[in-house]
Amino acid sequence: MQFCDExxxxxxxxxxxxVCGSxxxxxxxDEAKEAAMVTTQGQEESEVIDTSEVSAEDMGPTTETRCxxxxxxxxxWEMKQIRSADESETRFFTCTECEHKWREDDH
Known part of the structure; x- marks a missing residue:
């Protein structure tokens, strides 16, 4: 990605x-400069991790919240940045009893 100097x-x-569209x-x-640029093209999606065999102690932190x-x-709970960097992180929860999953966004 290249940004306009003007x-x-x-x-x-x-x-x-x-060429700047604005x-x-x-x-x-510059081919050498472009070769050093990082792109998302050709990158693989992150894999899904099976946690069915993981003990409760190894699952991570817990919090008091109603399922x-x-x-x-x-x-x-865990937090992930799924929106743009200027937006707050999204909180993901998994019930310790029924394993129901839900998320909370700041509004």
Whole structure:
């Protein structure tokens, strides 16, 4: 990904040039510089981990919260950044009793 030196907008590759869609600034592409860029193209999705054989002590931290499925008052929890970086993390819960999973977002 290349950003415009003039206005800071993201540029698009067009042939042997980078072109800014906002201010029309152009810059020649540099193959060595582009080879060092990291892309998501060709990367694999993260694998699903089977936790059915994991003991409760190894599942991680728990908290006091009410399960919407069975009403139990304890759940495992973890936080993940699934939205843009300027948004808060999402909390994921798994009931320690019935293993129901749910999430909570800040509003």
């Amino acid at each position: 206005c800071g907008s993201m540029m698009k590759a067009e042939g042997d040039k980078w 201010c029309d600034y152009e810059e020649l592409r 919407p499925e069975c009403g139990h008052d304890r759940a495992f």
